[in-house]
Amino acid sequence: MKKITFLFVIYSISIISPITAQREGSENELILSQSTNQILLPTGGLSCAGGENHWFRNYILDEEGVNTPVALVGVEFGVQSIDELQELEIYAYEYMDFPDGYDITNPPQPLASGTVSVDPENINQIIRANFDVPIVVSALTSVVVSIVQPGTDGAALYLGVTEEDTKTNYWASENCGITQPTPVAALGAPNSRHLINLVVDDALSTTEFSKENIKIYPNPAINTVHLNMPNGLSIDKLTLCDVTGKALKIIYNDDTVDISKLSSGTYFLKIKRDNFTIVKKIIKQ
Numbered sequence: 001m002k003k004i005t006f007l008f009v010i011y012s013i014s015i016i017s018p019i020t021a022q023r024e025g026s027e028n029e030l031i032l033s034q035s036t037n038q039i040l041l042p043t044g045g046l047s048c049a050g051g052e053n054h055w056f057r058n059y060i061l062d063e064e065g066v067n068t069p070v071a072l073v074g075v076e077f078g079v080q081s082i083d084e085l086q087e088l089e090i091y092a093y094e095y096m097d098f099p100d101g102y103d104i105t106n107p108p109q110p111l112a113s114g115t116v117s118v119d120p121e122n123i124n125q126i127i128r129a130n131f132d133v134p135i136v137v138s139a140l141t142s143v144v145v146s147i148v149q150p151g152t153d154g155a156a157l158y159l160g161v162t163e164e165d166t167k168t169n170y171w172a173s174e175n176c177g178i179t180q181p182t183p184v185a186a187l188g189a190p191n192s193r194h195l196i197n198l199v200v201d202d203a204l205s206t207t208e209f210s211k212e213n214i215k216i217y218p219n220p221a222i223n224t225v226h227l228n229m230p231n232g233l234s235i236d237k238l239t240l241c242d243v244t245g246k247a248l249k250i251i252y253n254d255d256t257v258d259i260s261k262l263s264s265g266t267y268f269l270k271i272k273r274d275n276f277t278i279v280k281k282i283i284k285q
Helices: none
Strands: 004-008 021-023 029-032 043-048 053-060 070-082 086-094 112-118 126-137 142-149 157-159 170-173 178-183 196-201 215-217 224-228 237-241 251-253 256-258 265-273 276-284
Touching: 029 070, 043 070, 043 157, 053 196, 070 086, 070 112, 070 142, 086 126, 126 196, 142 196
Parallel strands: 112 126, 126 276
Antiparallel strands: 004 043, 021 029, 029 196, 053 142, 053 170, 070 126, 070 157, 070 196, 086 112, 086 142, 170 178, 215 224, 224 256, 237 265, 251 256, 265 276
């Protein structure tokens, strides 16, 4: 197992108005935070030497005060130290009982994803990164947010930390021999309270386009899957993906998806309307 290293350097402290949940951007945007304030500290981040890092927060939405369907818009995270320009990946997963059974070498299909570039000019800043496509989820969803530094090119990156947090935060790195997200305190780094906020938008909370209102049946299915859209709502785009995220060719007519030529297994139906996408899981028998 490779040594887990810490970087302790002094920077001026960046002070940003404390929040746990506040509006920002659009009038319907909500920032969920498990940090008691947004003040970044100069030291304390956890990172694997050489790169290939995964930082996690788990947001069970109704426990964070969300009581209506929301769109997952993006994430915010702090930067404590970085050697050179890096392109990071951001993900949101629906995952119950996190981190039980979660393995970074075989992650689940993400609900949403995106990329963001950071460089030394971003040290001591809080970075906003949006998902490529906002995804509508229910208030009962357990959303796992992940910031990933891919590759093992040796570039050092440490996320920003705060003085206190309200929930456990997790870290993993295959490069350092830890493939299951592990509480940072269990790794001997209790002060590594990484700031990773989840940005949601409740603009759709009063609309009929939500995961609960769109029904698919039968499921599991053998040859066809039917969509029941509320009050005749139209669909802009329909995409069927396998567990790797690869889009598959499908035939869609009269609210019916032909899956007869697919192999047995799990698939994800992405239903797009306006600027939002809902993901429904399908089991093909």
